[in-house]
Amino acid sequence: MVLKALYLYAAVVVLLLCSSANFIQSPSDVFGPVALLEPTPSAARDFGAVVSEAPVAVMRPGSAADVARLLGALSSAPAGPGRRPRASVAARGAGHSLHGQAQARGGIVVETRALPRAVEVGGGGAYADVGAGALWVEVLEECLRAGLAPRSWTDYLYLTVGGTLSNGGISGQAFKHGPQISNVLQLEVVTGTGEVVTCSPTQSPELFFAVLGGLGQFGIITRARIPLQVAPPKVRWVRAFYDSFETFTGDQELLVSMPELVDYVEGFMVLNEQSLRSSSVAFPAEVNFTPDFGSDGVGGGKKVYYCIEFAVHDFQRQDSAAADDGDHVVELVSGKLSFLRPHAYSVEVAYFDFLNRVRMEEESLRSRGLWDVPHPWLNVFVPRHGAAAFKDLLMGTVTRGEFEGPVLVYPLLTDRWDGNTSAVVPAVPDGVVYVFSVLRSTDPARCGGACVEGILEEHRRVADEACRRLGAKQYLARQPSRAHWQDHFGSSWDRFVARKARFDPMRILGPGQGIFPRTDDVTAVVM
Structure with a gap:
């Protein structure tokens, strides 16, 4: 277990000294002021219950800055022959993935429910700023206090905002208002290189559109601005x-x-x-x-x-x-x-x-x-x-x-x-x-x-x-091979690959989707 943890230590030691994040690996492993404890069972389990891939650590971030320090440290860690590969990172919300998409075998699971989940109605009731770890039912309850509500929903409300925006988010309102990813005004995202970016259709639009429905491949959503309408009684x-x-x-x-x-x-x-x-x-x-x-x-x-x-x-x-x-x-x-x-x-x-x-x-x-x-x-x-x-x-x-x-x-x-x-x-x-x-x-x-x-x-x-x-x-599938993924994306595959190379060039994020193989060879990533 100690050997298993050593390659993580070098990458995260600075983060552990200055962050409120908790890393969990093994009760016997202590590095500096932080104990790396055994991952919780939920980190290797999801609603589908057909895939189970345990991480070596779990992170419960207190802020977007915590996530940024982790991804920045991992993406900049030295690489080369004879070195251990970088740890991969998967964001996990309410754990309702079906095929292990939010799992990270041998890597780190970032539990987004630990992020601040405040729901703040702004713009005179035009929108709500919400933490990505908030459940949609929490968003609804808070907005209804002002007589307002988002326009587009999922059938099941006990999913996180960041989770559904990383996939699509559909229900019976989608014919009228579009999916949830078509009902977003602004996002706060931590990219695979550890940069915290506020993005929208006019501000860093490539990142904004990449992460919406992006299957967690380009960044971890930490906040979202959702348009509101008057709620019917x-x-x-x-x-x-x-x-x-x-x-x-x-x-x-x-x-x-x-x-x-x-x-x-x-x-x-x-x-x-x-x-x-x-x-x-x-x-x-x-x-x-x-x-x-x-x-x-x-x-x-x-x-x-x-x-x-x-x-x-x-x-x-x-x-x-x-x-x-x-x-x-x-x-x-x-x-x-x-x-x-x-x-x-x-x-x-x-x-x-x-x-x-x-x-x-x-x-x-x-x-x-x-x-x-x-x-x-x-x-x-x-x-x-x-x-x-x-x-x-x-x-x-x-x-x-x-x-x-x-x-x-x-x-x-x-x-x-x-x-x-x-x-x-x-x-x-x-x-x-x-x-x-x-x-x-x-x-x-x-x-x-x-x-x-x-x-x-x-x-x-x-x-x-x-x-x-x-x-x-x-929809919501884990394709069995890279060829299947290429067929799935069709004409937009090249765009998807280019976005990966730009926002997560070390291929750290979203290993559970099985889209991109792990690599420490930068030339292999951009080809």
């Missing part, structure tokens, strides 16, 4: 059911064409009675829908149903005009849809409760022992023309055995995604892509390690075929 939340995939997607596309009326659009597959019950945990109304899941008449397969969710922000007050009432808008919109009559259900809920709806599903899964289990998830962006084909490709995976979890399906509009960011969506002429999210929980009592590996292999096969045949792109 209530939301009208509607669910409508379908027995035809084509009608289901056609109505979803109709809904996203009405952003002046509709504020949120998602949908999911209803595979069986269990999926219908579990998807109704957070919906505060009785759903009197008892479909027949018998054979669909095609090859003896089970019948599958679909559910559209849409929501309308309700600013109704007693003295407001009836035309502005949320019920009136829901009635108007519902009249244009072709769901199974009379299977549409509408409820009014508080804005906070609507945005925090997945928390109830989490509590349900925890009560059944299905939260801290392996989650072999699959998230794919599929061009509109290939949505039906992808659904068919997916059916064998999600209808076989005891599937536990939702399968989300809903449209995004690519013109809401800024092409300057590092995030990748399919290039489609009609501008419509579908999110397919297979959010599976596996019970270890029924699905052990070999079973989980089998699911992951099946997902890889489905994803590879969809990317090759339909022009799809994966």
Whole structure:
């Protein structure tokens, strides 16, 4: 263990003498005034629970300056033949990565939740400055005190700001406002060379756009400025059911064409009675829908149903005009849809409760022992023309055995995604892509390690075929090879590589993504 720690000591000794950061490696290792203790188990674990790669140290920074000293020391450490390679660094927020992306085997995990998490509303309510380690639920709670809220969300609010901005951040508002990475005014970033930079679309724009959706490859986000809007007190939340995939997607596309009326659009597959019950945990109304899941008449397969969710922000007050009432808008919109009559259900809920709806599903899964289990998830962006084909490709995976979890399906509009960011969506002429999210929980009592590996292999096969045949792109994935990453980025690969060479030339950051091999050869980095 001592030998394992020696190569870290030279790089961080100056940092340890002047920083409030805590390095954790082994209880027996003490260098100067700081003990290097054993890494916490969480540093080698994430929500996916399918990859575990332990670091040799954990850092809990008290400021961006702490992170800068660490990265500066590591990037400037002497290199050459016979020397140990530089330690890699992974930023870890709430630990909701799926495939070890926030892990750093043999390196250092920087726990961003330790950074200051203050949420400060400024600009007369135009924006909030937030710490990157803050959870989105914390941002929401603070902003609601001023009657305000961000525009774009994730379905699950217990993720960090820095984590979702490093990936994309999507939910049912994305068709209207774009993903979370399209809703950022300014960032504070520590680059791979240890420079603290405040950046925006007009100030250091290359770094700003690089880190948004950049998978942690170019810098560690430490603060963000998020635009705000007036928060509605209530939301009208509607669910409508379908027995035809084509009608289901056609109505979803109709809904996203009405952003002046509709504020949120998602949908999911209803595979069986269990999926219908579990998807109704957070919906505060009785759903009197008892479909027949018998054979669909095609090859003896089970019948599958679909559910559209849409929501309308309700600013109704007693003295407001009836035309502005949320019920009136829901009635108007519902009249244009072709769901199974009379299977549409509408409820009014508080804005906070609507945005925090997945928390109830989490509590349900925890009560059944299905939260801290392996989650072999699959998230794919599929061009509109290939949505039906992808659904068919997916059916064998999600209808076989005891599937536990939702399968989300809903449209995004690519013109809401800024092409300057590092995030990748399919290039489609009609501008419509579908999110397919297979959010599976596996019970270890029924699905052990070999079973989980089998699911992951099946997902890889489905994803590879969809990317090759339909022009799809994966989201939140860890690609199995550099060639896969190059195919994933396509025409933006050269830009991605150039940004890496500029902002993290020693390839210190984001080892868990598996995009760039570790190296101490500068010429190898810039080639």
